[in-house]
Amino acid sequence: xxxxxxxxxxxxxGLDGHDRGARVLARCFRDAGFxxxxxxxxxxxxxxxxxAIQEDVDVVGLSCLSGAHRYLFPxxxxxxxxxxxxxxMVIGGGVIPKQDFQMxxxxxxxxxxxxxxxxxxxxxxxxxxxxxx
Amino acid sequence: xxxxGTDMKKAEKIRKGDVRTATRLIRNIENNIPEARSxxxxxFPFTGKARVIGLTxxxxxxxxxxxxxxxxxxxxxxxxxxxxxxxxxxxxxxGAILGxxxxxxxxxxxxxxxxxxxxxxCALGGLSKAAGDAVHVMDAMGKEVIFVxxxxxxQQEVEIMNHVHTVIVVIVPGMGDSIQAIKAGILEVADxxxxxxAQRDGADKLYQELMSMLNMVDSFPGGWRPPVIxxxxxxxxxxxxxxxxxxxxxxxxxxxxxxxxxxxxxxVRRKVTAELxxxxxxxxxxxxxxxxxxEGEFDTLVDKLLKKETDPYTCAEEVAKKYLRKQPLxxxxx
Numbered sequence: 001x002x003x004x005x006x007x008x009x010x011x012x013x014g015l016d017g018h019d020r021g022a023r024v025l026a027r028c029f030r031d032a033g034f035x036x037x038x039x040x041x042x043x044x045x046x047x048x049x050x051x052a053i054q055e056d057v058d059v060v061g062l063s064c065l066s067g068a069h070r071y072l073f074p075x076x077x078x079x080x081x082x083x084x085x086x087x088x089m090v091i092g093g094g095v096i097p098k099q100d101f102q103m104x105x106x107x108x109x110x111x112x113x114x115x116x117x118x119x120x121x122x123x124x125x126x127x128x129x130x131x132x133x
Numbered sequence: 134x135x136x137x138g139t140d141m142k143k144a145e146k147i148r149k150g151d152v153r154t155a156t157r158l159i160r161n162i163e164n165n166i167p168e169a170r171s172x173x174x175x176x177f178p179f180t181g182k183a184r185v186i187g188l189t190x191x192x193x194x195x196x197x198x199x200x201x202x203x204x205x206x207x208x209x210x211x212x213x214x215x216x217x218x219x220x221x222x223x224x225x226x227x228g229a230i231l232g233x234x235x236x237x238x239x240x241x242x243x244x245x246x247x248x249x250x251x252x253x254x255c256a257l258g259g260l261s262k263a264a265g266d267a268v269h270v271m272d273a274m275g276k277e278v279i280f281v282x283x284x285x286x287x288q289q290e291v292e293i294m295n296h297v298h299t300v301i302v303v304i305v306p307g308m309g310d311s312i313q314a315i316k317a318g319i320l321e322v323a324d325x326x327x328x329x330x331a332q333r334d335g336a337d338k339l340y341q342e343l344m345s346m347l348n349m350v351d352s353f354p355g356g357w358r359p360p361v362i363x364x365x366x367x368x369x370x371x372x373x374x375x376x377x378x379x380x381x382x383x384x385x386x387x388x389x390x391x392x393x394x395x396x397x398x399x400x401v402r403r404k405v406t407a408e409l410x411x412x413x414x415x416x417x418x419x420x421x422x423x424x425x426x427x428e429g430e431f432d433t434l435v436d437k438l439l440k441k442e443t444d445p446y447t448c449a450e451e452v453a454k455k456y457l458r459k460q461p462l463x464x465x466x467x
Contacts, residue, residue, distance in 0.1 A: 004164050005227070005252075035252050040235035047241035051234065052239075054248055056156035085153065098323035 004132040007057040011039040011048045013076065016066040018034035021094070025061065028119040032127075045072055052088050058130050061107075064094040074107035081108075089130060093117070140168065152247060158270055159249055163263040164349040166290050168446030173266055181401070185271040185279045185382055187261060187293040189319065190303030194283025195329040197236035198367060199303065200280045202377040203384075204240055207278050209372070214246045215279040221262050222252040229253075233282060247271060258292030259283035265296055265408055280319035286319060294322040295407035298400050299387045301380075303327045304343075306335030322348065325357050326385050331363035331376075355394035357387060421456045 004012050012019055016105045019041050029036045029122040037055045039048065052060045060080075062073055073092050092104065101112055110129065113122055146154040161169035186203075188196045197218065204214050208401035215424040230250035240246040249271075251261040260283055261267075271279050283293050294300055302323035328339055343361050353359075360383045391397040425431040434452075437443045 003227075007160070026230055030223060030230050031226050032341055033227045035222075035229045035231060037231045043238065044242075047238055050241045051238070051248075054152055054156055055231075055234070055250060056153075056160050072398055116426055 003055075006034045006126070006130060007037065007055065008034050008059045008102075008126070009037045009039065009048070009052050009055060009057045010061045010063065011043050011051070012041045012063050013043050013045055013048055014064065014066055014068045015042060016063060016064060017041045020066070021061070022061075022063040023062040025063070025093075025119070025122070028123065029126075032123045039045045045075040045079055047086070048076050049083065052080065053083055053085050058132065059089045059091060059126060062090065062092040062094075064092065066097070067095070069094065069096055070103065073104055073109050074080070077108035091126075092111060093122075104116055111123060140172045140175055143172045144273070147172075147176060147270060148179055148273055148275070152373050153248070155270050155274055156249060159251075159263060159267045162266045162270075163251065163254065163261065168467055169266075173269060173394045176269060180269045181270040183268075183276050183279045184298045184299075184388060185268055185272075185281060185297040186301065187283065187297035188301045188303060189283040189286050189290065189293050189322075190327075190329075191287070191305075191308065194285075194303045194305045195364075196282050196285075196303050197233040197368050198378075199301075199327065199364065199380070200282055201236045201239070202373070203280065203381060204237065204246060206377055206381045206382045208240075208243065208246070212277045214240075215268075215274070215276035215277055216246070216248045216282070216284045217252060217264060217267050217271070217279070218248065218250045219259070219264060219284050220250065220354030221284045222255050224255055227255075247274065247276060253284055257290075259286045260292045260296065265404070265411065268296060291319060291322045292407075298391060298397070299384050301325045301384070302415065303329050304339065305330045306333045306339050322371065324357065325380070326359055326360060326361040327380060330364045330366065332366045333370070336363060354399075355390050355396050357390045357394075360386075417457075421452065424456075428435065 002009070008029055010022050012022055018122060026036045026038045034070070037057060039051055048060065060076065064072060069092060073090070077090050080086055080090070089110050090108065091111045092109050096112055096114055104112060111125060143154055145157065147158065158169055158172055163175070178247060183355060188200060190196055200216055204216065207214060216237065218231065220229055220231045224439050231250035234250055240248065249267065251263060251267065253261050256262045264281060268279055268281065281293065281297055283290060295356060300322050302319055304326065305326065326343060328336055334432045340361060340363065346359060362376065362380045362383055364380065365372045367373055391400060434448045438448065440446065
């Protein structure tokens with residue numbers, strides 16, 4: 001029997017071309033032994049959901065620095081649900097004000113990481129919260 | 134492994150094109166889950182319809198971008214598309230960044246295009262071990278044209294030839310005497326050459342070098358001399374699209390040539406042979422290795438070898454005697 005590997009998609013939704021953070025995370029997930037699918041910038045939520053399903057990822061990590069997270073993050077969750085894929089976990093990160101956290105949690109975003117979160121803490125959270133299938 | 138109801142049901146779903154079931158099956162194959170193989174068994178009779186096209190070449194030569202454009206080209210002909218993109222696994226952490234998909238995202242919302250990235254899981258040869266079965270899955274789903282992209286390859290990663298009907302080798306100008314380097318391995322498996330980024334300096338020289346190399350070949354199977362297609366800059370749209378159309382035409386012509394000269398059977402035989410090899414390894418060698426390792430016997434043998442108390446051939450013979458008692462394996466160990 002082989003080893004089960006965690007598959008994670010790192011995606012940048014919306015009009016936001018600043019992907020340094022997303023790339024650092026992708027690299028850090030690789031170093032944690034995950035298989036990382038990186039979609040690049042300027043992705044519509046529809047593209048992200050469809051890709052996540054095709055790639056059979058365990059987690060989608062959304063990065064947003066544009067301020068449009070209140071629409072974009074919940075939309076990805078919604079689309080996954082519509083396509084019978086709500087088992088794919090969605091987490092987010094970026095420049096996200098504290099007052100938006102609850103709204104995002106309520107919309108189904110499982111965790112939010114903001115500037116200052118250490119790479120280790122993010123990897124640790126994923127390892128502790130994602131059940132490998 | 135017995136054909137169970139759920140396996141049949143899964144196979145049925147995949148044949149109807151269900152992406153979630155298909156991609157999960159591919160994951161289970163990657164993870165070596167035994168049940169996955171019985172689903173493949175149920176799918177196998179329904180495979181063999183798709184045309185499979187492989188792209189290989191050094192890292193950064195533009196394989197993914199070419200696939201993106203070829204997909205657009207075949208979508209215009211209303212073909213259903215599958216694409217398997219292989220990227221390397223880190224030998225240190227086991228992790229991987231699968232970044233080929235970035236170039237294909239304009240097709241993400243097209244339900245007739247199914248793109249799946251695979252990590253090599255440290256397999257040699259430029260593909261993942263799951264690639265062959267993943268092709269079967271997409272084939273059974275009803276995908277008509279399936280693209281397989283290898284990792285960035287060097288000289289000897291020719292595994293692709295066992296899995297596709299047409300091999301495209303992508304090269305770019307400015308890699309020194311790269312032709313010298315690829316002369317033995319990869320050059321021989323090419324059915325179509327692409328000189329990508331052909332607007333760059335050195336493209337003409339590269340073209341000439343390839344031509345003179347092909348001129349040295351006495352005869353080609355089926356009389357098919359691999360064409361050399363130049364593809365210019367992505368940013369000069371008109372030229373680029375014309376080049377891609379020419380490439381697609383060459384791919385189709387190669388397939389016709391295989392069919393007309395009765396060579397398609399050879400390609401399929403090559404694929405089946407490789408698959409049987411792999412299946413034998415999986416069902417015979419792998420379980421023995423697993424048991425040897427689990428019981429610590431493997432390490433004991435390694436220790437003995439280090440102390441020169443025995444040699445690898447004797448070890449293999451002893452293992453064969455112990456596990457394969459029924460028939461002596463003369464050819465292998467004797």
